[in-house]
Amino acid sequence: MADLRPVYAWEIWANPILKRYCRSRLRKKHLIPWSLIVLIITLFIVFLLFTVSQRMGENYTWEHGARVALIPLVILQMFLLMFLGTGAVAAGIARESIDGMIDYQRLTPMTPLAKILGYLFGLPIREYVLMGITAPFAIYCAHAGGVPLEPALKFYSVFFCSAILYHLTGLVAGSVVKRKFLAGRTSQFFVAILYLVLPRFAALGFIFLVYLTVLPAWAEQALPFVNEARMNRIFPGLATEVPWFGWDFSPTVFSLLIQASLIVVFVVILARKWRDPEAHVLGHVFSLFVFFGYLALLLGNALPLIAEGDFFAGAKVMMGRAPREFQGESYGWTTMVLMGMAIFFALFLVMHLIVPNRHEALRGFRRSAKRGKRRVAWFSDDNTSLGFVLVLLALGWFGWALFSQSIFNSAPFRGVRVAPWQWLLQGLALCLPLLAFQFVLEWRGWRTSLLLVLFLWVVPPLAAIIFGASGRLETIAIYLGCLSGPLMPLYAVGQAAMEAHGSGSNTQAKVEGAYWFAVTLYALTLPYLFTQWRQYRAKLLATAQEGRSE
Amino acid sequence: MSETLATAPAVQIRDLRVDYGDQVAVDGISLEIPPGEIFGLVGPNGAGKTSTFKVLATLMDPTYGEVSLCGLDVAEKTERARSLLGYMPDLAPVPTDLKVWEFLDLFAASHGLASRARESKIDDALDHVQLSDRREDQCKNLSRGMKQRLALAKTMLHEPRVMLLDEPASGMDPVSRAALRSTLQELARRGTTVLVSSHILSELSAMCTSVGIMSKGHLVASGTIDDVLSQFSGQKTLSIQLLAHWPQAEEIFSRHPQVHEVTYDADSRCLRGRFEGDEKAQVALLAELVSEGCPVQTFSEKTRDIESIILDLESLTDTKTTSAENHG
Structure with a gap:
């Protein structure tokens, strides 16, 4: 045998996958045209602002111009590295998978981490080089603009951390979506959504979302160079300290922490997939940690802000509402519904990721039968995910109840009367439909369960909208809407909101009736689904044991 | 450990089972192949050859069963087992964006070959598969047969102890096939164990020192070609x-x-x-x-030759299956 030495993950410069992409993605015929385009755009930005600053006189010097030039340069760098780079990563890994090269690479004795790092930095190597072309101009502008080294370094640390995070997202997307074009566009769409849409949700209680971008770090590091009022107008509330449970972090540090933890999650997911391509994206135990982390992020920001009253004040600023127009209580009820829905969808996704399909469940039983056991190991991906789903539901319920309780205790809710068992009503709305979904998902597989989701959770609310729009079938519309699992948090909170104001209206009675109708329906369905699920598991066990006796 | 590697069978499979849902692809096969053998795994489509190869290549987890390469359990010491292994899949893919030598260099480096040794190993491998004159060509410009030869070169670069070749001769012209045969025989002489699966049975019998016949997930016969023939010699x-x-x-x-x-x-x-x-x-x-x-x-x-035995076994299994289904 040839003399072989292991390829270590930390020797990134010697990583064969990185070198492979340095060869294939940096060929002159591709690199030169791209470099020229980037160079022309960069030169245009710098010279335009330089020329403008020369004509504006004393009020607008080149120092100002250079600082302003930094903004389009950073946007260009973001476009190159985060947008194009993420697309290149996702499309590249999808192509490796389609070509069958992934299996070759899987068989090499490199560690999963070395392989991940190779692809992570190799696939977007051209985009790194293109960004490098803009770097001298950015450095020059920062120097001419009097920007000190420290804030620049802090900003770029978040910049690269974000780029790595998005590229990892691209790697995961490319591993799941097996079409090159679709994988590339999906991941780019994700980056666009992250910057253009998700920061808006920060105003609705999902504050952590904005820290997945470079915006808070930019806002904080650029603050000394711009007027504070102007900064608040462009990035409302982003340059201030971020509370997280009992701690306060600077936006830059919090961005780094949150992004680094997500990087760890993605690396674990990819390492699992490298070791075993058939493995679930999340293992049963790991899913608990991930969901717990998600809740910690959601609540860690929101709870201290609610307690100090900044939650509502911050939202007011972010929404750009005048104080008279902003109604704290309505905002509180809305965020409660949205929080319930966010937890619902997160649970839905995690349940989908950890449920064993028929093949896996049967394999688990066969392996156990081979060892003379009836039960599958509790942590195995092949075991039923029901136990973990119950824990996840309990966690989600607890998180939502905690958030709601803290809203009820806040200043805008003083004098608002809420039933002491409201937490129970919310819990039923969250857990019953998801539990029903879990049984169907495991028993019938994802195709049937998604079909059911379509016909029971998507079509009824759409029909309800049509009935509601007709203006005559309000009762049917309200009852139909409540059949949809993701809308049940709305009904659970909505009836409490109506009751708190003692409206006693006809609509309140209908909403209450619809809520109890849906709860009863799901509660009655559960025993049937549970029985079917048990029979399904018993059949699998019998099949596995028959296989042994043969 | 090195002593174990030297003395243990090159491939050892015990009670291997692979399922795809309700379908049993490999049903409890056991097999032992000593070092230096060229072992042909033959059988019709759906016999379970590729599933067996994928488990051996650590690309798939079996439902159950133990598989070891040179004494290393592939489930427990996967990375180590991979360094002993060369795998060439059916219709072996090659990258579309690399040159021939770059493709080989990637895998030589991934297996940990030092940069000094890589150059000569790549040249040797290209010589073996007669692609030296194509060194600087883009892989995508090679013919199907050349791509197969390039994949073979990639598989033998790091001098694996066990080579798994799934339909290696598909797309090759007669001259390349003859070259493949002599290359494999030379590797076997040097102590490499080669597992080949093929539908071209005449080719297998010309190069293999032993064969295993698979049908419907079962290993129905295995041993040297003479042993297998003698099992059916009454006919x-x-x-x-x-x-x-x-x-x-x-x-x-x-x-x-x-x-x-x-x-x-x-x-x-x-x-x-x-x-x-x-x-x-x-x-x-x-x-x-x-x-x-x-x-x-x-x-x-x-x-009787191997081909007729397989055809008979196939029809026999079909008859048994039909009969069982009718009675079931």
Whole structure:
């Protein structure tokens, strides 16, 4: 045998996958045209602002111009590295998978981490080089603009951390979506959504979302160079300290922490997939940690802000509402519904990721039968995910109840009367439909369960909208809407909101009736689904044991 | 550890089972292959060859069963086992964006070959597969057969102890096939164990030192080619070519107690039948035909080859399955 030495993950410069992409993605015929385009755009930005600053006189010097030039340069760098780079990563890994090269690479004795790092930095190597072309101009502008080294370094640390995070997202997307074009566009769409849409949700209680971008770090590091009022107008509330449970972090540090933890999650997911391509994206135990982390992020920001009253004040600023127009209580009820829905969808996704399909469940039983056991190991991906789903539901319920309780205790809710068992009503709305979904998902597989989701959770609310729009079938519309699992948090909170104001209206009675109708329906369905699920598991066990006796 | 590597069987499979849902792809096979063998795994499509190869190549987790390469359990010491392994899949892919030498360099480096040694290893491998003149070409510009040869070069770069080749000769021209055969025989001489799966059975019997026959997930026979043939040696075929159509010859042949399944090919004027007798019985049968005036042009015994055994096994398994389904 040839003399072989292991390829270590930390020797990134010697990583064969990185070198492979340095060869294939940096060929002159591709690199030169791209470099020229980037160079022309960069030169245009710098010279335009330089020329403008020369004509504006004393009020607008080149120092100002250079600082302003930094903004389009950073946007260009973001476009190159985060947008194009993420697309290149996702499309590249999808192509490796389609070509069958992934299996070759899987068989090499490199560690999963070395392989991940190779692809992570190799696939977007051209985009790194293109960004490098803009770097001298950015450095020059920062120097001419009097920007000190420290804030620049802090900003770029978040910049690269974000780029790595998005590229990892691209790697995961490319591993799941097996079409090159679709994988590339999906991941780019994700980056666009992250910057253009998700920061808006920060105003609705999902504050952590904005820290997945470079915006808070930019806002904080650029603050000394711009007027504070102007900064608040462009990035409302982003340059201030971020509370997280009992701690306060600077936006830059919090961005780094949150992004680094997500990087760890993605690396674990990819390492699992490298070791075993058939493995679930999340293992049963790991899913608990991930969901717990998600809740910690959601609540860690929101709870201290609610307690100090900044939650509502911050939202007011972010929404750009005048104080008279902003109604704290309505905002509180809305965020409660949205929080319930966010937890619902997160649970839905995690349940989908950890449920064993028929093949896996049967394999688990066969392996156990081979060892003379009836039960599958509790942590195995092949075991039923029901136990973990119950824990996840309990966690989600607890998180939502905690958030709601803290809203009820806040200043805008003083004098608002809420039933002491409201937490129970919310819990039923969250857990019953998801539990029903879990049984169907495991028993019938994802195709049937998604079909059911379509016909029971998507079509009824759409029909309800049509009935509601007709203006005559309000009762049917309200009852139909409540059949949809993701809308049940709305009904659970909505009836409490109506009751708190003692409206006693006809609509309140209908909403209450619809809520109890849906709860009863799901509660009655559960025993049937549970029985079917048990029979399904018993059949699998019998099949596995028959296989042994043969 | 190194002692274990040297003395252990190159491949050891115990009670391997692979399922796809309700479908059993590999059903409890056990196998042991000593170092330096060229082992041919043969069987029709769906026999379970590729699933077995994928488990051996650590690309798939079996439902259960133990697989070890040179004494290393592939489930426990996956990375270590991979360094001993070279795998060439069916219709082996090559990258579309790399040159021939870059592709080989990627895998030589991924296996941990030092940069000094890589250059000469790549040249040697390209020489072996006769692609030295294509060193600087883009992989995508190679023909199907050349891509197969390039994949073979990639597989042997790091001098693996065990090579798994799934249909390695597909797309190769006769000259390349002959070269493949001599390359594999040379590797085996150096102590490399080669597992080959192929549908081209004549090719396998020419290069393999032992074979395993798979059918419907079962390993129905394994051993040296002579061993496997001897397991089915009771079955041979007699072939009698006549100068002209002679119904009496067919009658004599058919009524002989040791002749079964008689067929007549009008084009070649040839009578064929499965014969269970010994050489004396053959002489007696020929004498009877001649004495009755049958115009016998040639009289020959055909020993069964692997191909006919597989075909028979296949039909036998089909019959058993149909029968079981009918009774079930």
